[in-house]
Amino acid sequence: MDGNGRWAKARRLPRIAGHRQGAEAVRRVARAARELGIEALTLYAFSSENWRRPEEEVSDLMGLLRHFLRSEIDELARENVRLHVIGDWRRLSPDLVRLIEDAIARTARNTGCQLAIALNYGAQAEIAAAARQLAARVRDGETAVEAIDEAAIEDALTTRDLPPLDLLIRTSGEVRLSNFLLWQAAYAELLFVDTLWPDFGADALADAVAQFGRRQRRFGGL
Known part of the structure; x- marks a missing residue:
């Protein structure tokens, strides 16, 4: 979800105004995803590099996150949405951790669209953590080195409870993955759009899904 700062700058507004509009875009897109029948939607909200x-x-972003969790959890629960949070989110402030834990618990039995929020997330760190976890299992005699395959690595990632990634959308005209879902994106379709995130909405998501539907996915085959 890129382009909040540029959206604000173009309007001679403070960056926080762009982030607030970005939060509104999250609401629009999450609702549109449910209406389109999308099984899972993952939003890159705060990267491990954003601490810089x-x-x-950073304080403003955390404040918006608090507001989102407090204001949207009732709707998520009512609309049968199951919330996931990926990344090293337990390193956030204690009050945010409690809000996240409560939101996850309240929606844990929901069976509709899965909404995943990436917080304090970095794909390289995620893969490194998975490697450490598997190494510890080998050390403790819980698994053999020969048993470590792609499935074992996927099971050690924070996305293990989510379906495979089909489409990755990057807004604002940037053409890079920026350390997001590197393992999961191996065979995902990539779509880079010029639209700034605060201007992204239901029509833009529907267009992205339509473009995805026109692509041929061979997964290395013919």
Whole structure:
């Protein structure tokens, strides 16, 4: 979800205004995903590299996250949405961790669209953590080295409870993955759009899904 800062700059507004509009886009897109029958939607909300941003901006982002969790959890529960959070989110402030735990627990039995929020997430760190977890299992005699295959690695990732990634969309005209779902994107379709995230909505998501539907996916075959 890229382009909040540029959206605000183009309007001579503070960056937090762009992030607030970005939060509104999250609501629009999450609702549109349910209406389109999308099985799972993963949103890259805060990367492990975002801590390098100015302290004031990080504080504003965490405030928006608190507001989202408090204001949207009732709708998520009512609409049968199951919330997942991926990344090293337990390193966030204790009050945020409690809000996340509560939101996950309240929606744990829901069977509709799965909404995953990536918080303090970095794909390289995720893969490294999976490697450490598997190494510890080998050390403790719980598994053999020969048993470590693609399925074992996938089971050690934070996305293990989510379906395979089909389509990865990057907004704002940037053409890179920025350390997002690197393992999971191995055979995903990639779509890079010029639209800034605060301007992304139901029509843009529907168009992205339509483009995905026109692509031929061979997974290495003919």
